[in-house]
Amino acid sequence: MSADQPSQQPHRHATAEEVEAAYQDTKLAQVLYHDWESETYDEKWSISFDDRCITYARGRFDQATTRTIRNDEIPYEKALELGCGTGFFLLNLMQSGVAQKGELTDLSPGMVEVALRNGRNLGLDVDGRVADAETIPYPDNTFDLVVGHAMLHHIPDPEQSLAEVLRVLKPGGRFVFAGEPSTTGDRYARFISTLTWKLVTNVTRLPFLNKWRRPQQELDDSSRAQALEAVVDIHTFTPTELADIARRAGAVRVKVSAEEFAAALEGWPIRTFEAAVPDEKLSFRYRLFAFNLFKAATWLDEHFFNKFIPQSWFYNLLVTGTKPYINARPRTPGPSKNPLPLSR
Numbered sequence: 001m002s003a004d005q006p007s008q009q010p011h012r013h014a015t016a017e018e019v020e021a022a023y024q025d026t027k028l029a030q031v032l033y034h035d036w037e038s039e040t041y042d043e044k045w046s047i048s049f050d051d052r053c054i055t056y057a058r059g060r061f062d063q064a065t066t067r068t069i070r071n072d073e074i075p076y077e078k079a080l081e082l083g084c085g086t087g088f089f090l091l092n093l094m095q096s097g098v099a100q101k102g103e104l105t106d107l108s109p110g111m112v113e114v115a116l117r118n119g120r121n122l123g124l125d126v127d128g129r130v131a132d133a134e135t136i137p138y139p140d141n142t143f144d145l146v147v148g149h150a151m152l153h154h155i156p157d158p159e160q161s162l163a164e165v166l167r168v169l170k171p172g173g174r175f176v177f178a179g180e181p182s183t184t185g186d187r188y189a190r191f192i193s194t195l196t197w198k199l200v201t202n203v204t205r206l207p208f209l210n211k212w213r214r215p216q217q218e219l220d221d222s223s224r225a226q227a228l229e230a231v232v233d234i235h236t237f238t239p240t241e242l243a244d245i246a247r248r249a250g251a252v253r254v255k256v257s258a259e260e261f262a263a264a265l266e267g268w269p270i271r272t273f274e275a276a277v278p279d280e281k282l283s284f285r286y287r288l289f290a291f292n293l294f295k296a297a298t299w300l301d302e303h304f305f306n307k308f309i310p311q312s313w314f315y316n317l318l319v320t321g322t323k324p325y326i327n328a329r330p331r332t333p334g335p336s337k338n339p340l341p342l343s344r
């Protein structure tokens with residue numbers, strides 16, 4: 001199996017040799033890891049297609065575009081999602097009225113299959129295919145809107161990908177990418193998660209806490225998945241780097257915004273704790289408590305931290321921009337000028 005010529009068939013059970021090869025081939029790792037996750041992804045990340053996630057997705061779109069969008073831009077007629085996963089961003093945006101027709105694409109055939117199933121179950125006008133975001137398989141000037149959520153940081157050359165986004169956008173068309181990890185946010189999130197994982201998996205060795213310990217086999221599987229996750233998470237960005245990448249790719253009216261500081265400091269230990277203990281230990285009361293804690297942290301971000309702390313301290317970055325009416329980028333791109341080191 002090769003990720004150079006994308007297969008349209010999901011490959012949900014990788015062999016040990018394929019996993020070994022994936023450590024040297026980031027695109028193969030993306031396909032194996034995300035094909036494998038595709039059927040359980042919605043549950044793992046609490047993704048739904050109801051009011052809760054419609055409001056969340058639309059909130060990200062509005063936060064990214066605020067003060068830069070024309071009143072008559074919405075609804076967009078034809079929208080494309082890159083790295084769609086199970087369709088969380090575009091399907092919920094379509095339900096909120098942002099776009100009429102949606103094209104769902106991802107490097108992982110398993111994800112495309114689940115996203116299309118989700119879209120059709122919702123009765124939305126969607127189609128889709130396996131597509132690499134660095135070589136988008138659609139003609140120039142096709143879409144009015146291109147979106148992505150938590151995907152740019154997986155792409156080896158994000159500038160090349162954004163140049164492709166601008167190629168497939170119609171002149172004046174818009175892109176919105178949300179959920180990209182900031183460099184500072186990623187550092188503290190990793191530190192907190194590693195600490196929480198070690199604490200919970202060691203404390204639950206104590207005999208009287210033994211019922212809170214997941215079977216060793218499951219903990220080992222999680223650790224292996226985390227190791228592969230480190231291969232698929234390629235970049236983090238500072239707000240300035242993200243804006244510069246978008247401008248170098250040829251975008252205009254570029255705006256970067258940031259969100260989640262208290263929400264990240266609260267969310268990462270909670271998510272790690274939940275992954276480290278058996279599911280049946282997480283009662284309804286606990287889940288309600290965790291949800292209320294998240295709402296309180298989000299309130300603090302919106303009413304307090306947003307006003308005082310630098311953008312680069314927030315965990316999540318969002319970027320929007322438009323395609324100029326006269327394309328400023330040379331037609332034959334030279335070697336990438338992407339200055340980002342591999343972040344980990």
Ligand SMILES: C[S@@+](CC[C@H](N)C(=O)[O-])C[C@H]1O[C@@H](n2cnc3c(N)ncnc32)[C@H](O)[C@@H]1O
Pocket residue numbers: 030031034082083084085086087088089105106107108111131132133134148149150151154155156179
């Ligand atoms: C963290 S997941 C996010 C999925 C979804 N957007 C969401 O927010 O739930 C990243 C997605 O990007 C996809 N991906 C990784 N590399 C890609 C590439 N080169 N081209 C297109 N999609 C890619 C993965 O297969 C995966 O589905």
